[in-house]
Amino acid sequence: MRLAIQLPQSGPRATARGILAAARAAEAAGIDTLAVTERVLWPVDPVPLDASGATGHPPDHQRTLYDQLEVLAAVAAVTERVGLITAIVVAVLQPPAILARRVATVDQLSGGRLRLGVGQGWMRAEYEAAEVPWKRRGAGFEEHVGAMRATWGPDPVSFDGRFYAIPPSLQGPKPAQPGGVPVYVGANAPAGIARAARFADGWLPVGGLDDTWEGLERKLRAFRSATAELGRAPLPVHLRLHTQVSETDLDARSPLAGSPEQIAGDVARLEALDLGVEEICLNQTQRGVPFGEQLDATLRVRALLDPSPTDHAQEAAR
Structure with missing residues (x-):
């Protein structure tokens, strides 16, 4: 199992x-992937949080948030091996030709280490600030990804869709990875899972402390079934968790929360299910846990999964 960590952005x-120091430390310790996230703005007034009609605010730490692609461009310059993933970019808030070039640039700067996690977002206020119609959130999302992929193909590129059009053009740089940057779709709802199965290169579900094993397994099986029904090979899953890593065992807990020993046991359970989860991100940022403590917790889990330290971890220890 690969382990990712959220950068302190x-x-x-x-x-x-601090962001660059964290990236260096994580790579030296043997972390597999560095994750970043997005929040365009933090509304002063409460906003709808979900379909239930409940209102509130985004997490407090998102009042200030460094832009994720700029962060990854800087991180690429101070690291050599560690993977990079956006979790996630609200794709339709930017024109596809512009976002595609930004993504290709980061992939080139990193030597082909980027995976692009994209989603539809949930906050209407961000769409208003970006002057993008809310109705485009669902209908335009898949087309947006198609337009980006078109720009990553051979020149001249062009795209003619319902929402987006790119005239025959030359556009570079192309991504360092042949075929373009892998696109992971962030989604938890059934419609989003079906969409990810249809056109993504991978799936990026987000879990929390209110999850259950039954619910997590149901979503994983739904994604696996949806890809199979479309005749696609099984796709990789990057599981992002807003979780808690405790010093001692927890009695009542969600999947991949608790002590390092409990989490290592959960990882073994995930691997036994064999439903495509290749990487997990144990993210405690919403709980206010400093990056150094999050890194230590993730490394404690890693040590239980792989008792023999990596060369990177040995180097960090020296």
């Missing part, structure tokens, strides 16, 4: 120097 204590 948000909150009042986030700094450029």
Whole structure:
């Protein structure tokens, strides 16, 4: 199982120097992937949080949040091996030709280490600020990804869709990875899972402390079934979890929460299910856990999964 960690790009204590130091430390310790996220704005007034009609605010740490692609461009310059993933870009808030070039640039700067996690977003206020119609959230999302992929193909590129059009053009740079940057679709609802199965290169579900094993397994099986029904080979899953890593065992807990020993046991359970989960991100940022403590917790889990330290971890220890 590959392990990812969220970079400290948000909150009042986030700094450029701190982000880069965290990236170096994580790579030296043997972390597989560095994750970043997106929040365009933090509304002063409460906003709808979900379809239930409940209102509130995004997490407090997202009041300040460094832009994820710029962060990854800087991180690419100070790392050599570690993978990079956006979790996630609200794709339709940017024109596809522009976002595609930004993504291709980061992939080139990183030597082909980027995976692009994209989603539809949930906050109407961000669509209003970007001057993008809310109704495009669902209908335009798949087409947007198609337009980006078109720009990553051979020149001249062109695209003619319902929402987006790119005239015959030359556009570079192309991504470093042949065929383009792998696109992971972030989705939890049934319609989103079906959409990811239809056109994504991977799936990026988000879990929390209110999840159950039954619910998680049901979603994983739904995604696997949807890809099979379309005649597609099984796709990889990057599981992002807003979780808790505790010093001691927890009695009542969600999947991949609790002590490092409990989480390592959960990883073994996930691997036994064999439903495509190749990487997990144990993200405690919403709980206010400093990056250093999150890194230590993730490494404790790693040590239980792989008792022999990696060369990177040995180097960090020295």
